[in-house]
Amino acid sequence: MIVRGQELPAYDPRGAQGHGLGYATSNRGGCHLRAYLIAPEVLGIPQLVDRFSTKNKPKLLKEFQDFFAVVDSMVIYRFTTFAIGVEDTAEALSAIMGVKYTVEDVMKIGERIWNAERAFNVLSFGDGRTYDTLPKRLLEEPMPEGPAKGYVTKLGEMLNEYYKVRGWKDGRPTRAKLEKLDLKWLADRLEEEGLLPE
Numbered sequence: 001m002i003v004r005g006q007e008l009p010a011y012d013p014r015g016a017q018g019h020g021l022g023y024a025t026s027n028r029g030g031c032h033l034r035a036y037l038i039a040p041e042v043l044g045i046p047q048l049v050d051r052f053s054t055k056n057k058p059k060l061l062k063e064f065q066d067f068f069a070v071v072d073s074m075v076i077y078r079f080t081t082f083a084i085g086v087e088d089t090a091e092a093l094s095a096i097m098g099v100k101y102t103v104e105d106v107m108k109i110g111e112r113i114w115n116a117e118r119a120f121n122v123l124s125f126g127d128g129r130t131y132d133t134l135p136k137r138l139l140e141e142p143m144p145e146g147p148a149k150g151y152v153t154k155l156g157e158m159l160n161e162y163y164k165v166r167g168w169k170d171g172r173p174t175r176a177k178l179e180k181l182d183l184k185w186l187a188d189r190l191e192e193e194g195l196l197p198e
Contacts, residue, residue: 002029013153015051025132035068
């Protein structure tokens, strides 16, 4: 039960659709900490969303992935985010760096990190759509019992929308997206290797 060679941890994504999308698109494999959509889907943090619905999950996941990329870079304990949000993180980063950071700045930093990681994966092993998946059992075999009985992870309903929200094509950052994030050098490198989507 792996994604990108990493064993899936903690939560069966058939009971939390956005979390399943997070496993499938995590840059480091099936990791529950790269986005942790269990917070809104199960714990109600910052607000409860329907864990069985796929609606708006790609946008929500992107926001969590980008924010947590910053949290990881600042070496902040992940679960403090249950109480400390993007605004608090912007204030802390401003105090640490001595430069004013806004919420928008923090989210752009996270988006840059996420896109740079994905570009690294593309350059390293050709990452893209074929890697953004889950084990067949989670996609085809309904949960046999419990509150999620009868559900599978509906990855197909979310993946294309996720790419659209990210500005990617088939799981790879586009030149337009990378240049918008001041990562032109990565777009050039991907193009040199014939890995930049057209």
